[in-house]
Amino acid sequence: MDPLSIIASTIAIVGVVASSSKAIQSIKGLPSEFKEVNQNLPLVQDTLVLARDRLKDGDGVALDESSKNAIEPVLSGCETKARMLQEIFDKIEKGAKDSGGSGLDLYRTALLRLGKAHRVETLLRDIIKSLDLLATNQFFRASIKRGKLVDAEDELSGLQSSVPDSEFESAGNVQNIAEGATGQQTNIYGQGHNISSGSGKQFNAHIMNFSAE
Known part of the structure; x- marks a missing residue:
């Protein structure tokens, strides 16, 4: 232009x-x-x-x-x-x-x-x-x-x-995703804290955490 x-x-x-x-x-x-x-x-x-x-x-x-x-x-x-x-x-x-x-x-x-x-x-x-x-x-x-x-x-x-x-700096978040399992999913913003319960393997990354069978 x-x-x-x-x-x-x-x-x-x-x-x-x-x-x-x-x-x-x-x-x-x-x-x-x-x-x-x-x-x-x-x-x-x-x-x-x-x-x-x-x-x-x-x-x-x-x-x-x-x-x-x-x-x-x-x-x-x-x-x-x-x-x-x-x-x-x-x-x-x-x-x-x-x-x-x-x-x-x-x-x-x-x-x-x-x-x-x-x-x-x-x-x-x-x-x-x-x-x-x-x-x-x-x-x-x-x-x-x-x-x-x-x-x-x-x-x-x-x-x-x-x-x-x-x-x-405090706006980052962690997301937990559970698939095919019963349990608890908790998202806590700012500190990268994870709480998971239930059966299955848990895969952790810096920003997102995945729980799957």
Whole structure:
């Protein structure tokens, strides 16, 4: 996909994220980092629009092939992370409507499945970092000012983690599966503890344990 198409797609995705972000701000228990993300989304939108407009008119200067090859992966990374933000925000918004759960619980559930690199503040910081990198390219230098991007990146980097690392470290689980035998199956999360009873052989792995005839 060419840079202009990637930017257009990312602008559309960030627009959806911004709408969802506003909608979920009132959900009880939502981590404060979501407010910081919400406040910085307009900067992302404005920067993407500036980049799009620069590509469209160019002031008579065309984007050379080497610059095109350099910025395509940067822009693709922005698009990918914007989609990740959209997925998380959608899950929280839908979960709140369906179950009325707390924002933190809904967010934690989504994040433990996706991984800590998907923390909302991390995703937005990475997007802004990529846009700042884009601004250093000679083609965009006159259109995109780095000051606000650098400030936003520093601000997001200084935030506490919306979900601490310890939550991911204790999220592992052990699953015991018994087949063809009567007995007891017990799953205990976080410590790899197994309890089995009944006849049959027991096969143990680090994450999953199987009991079978």
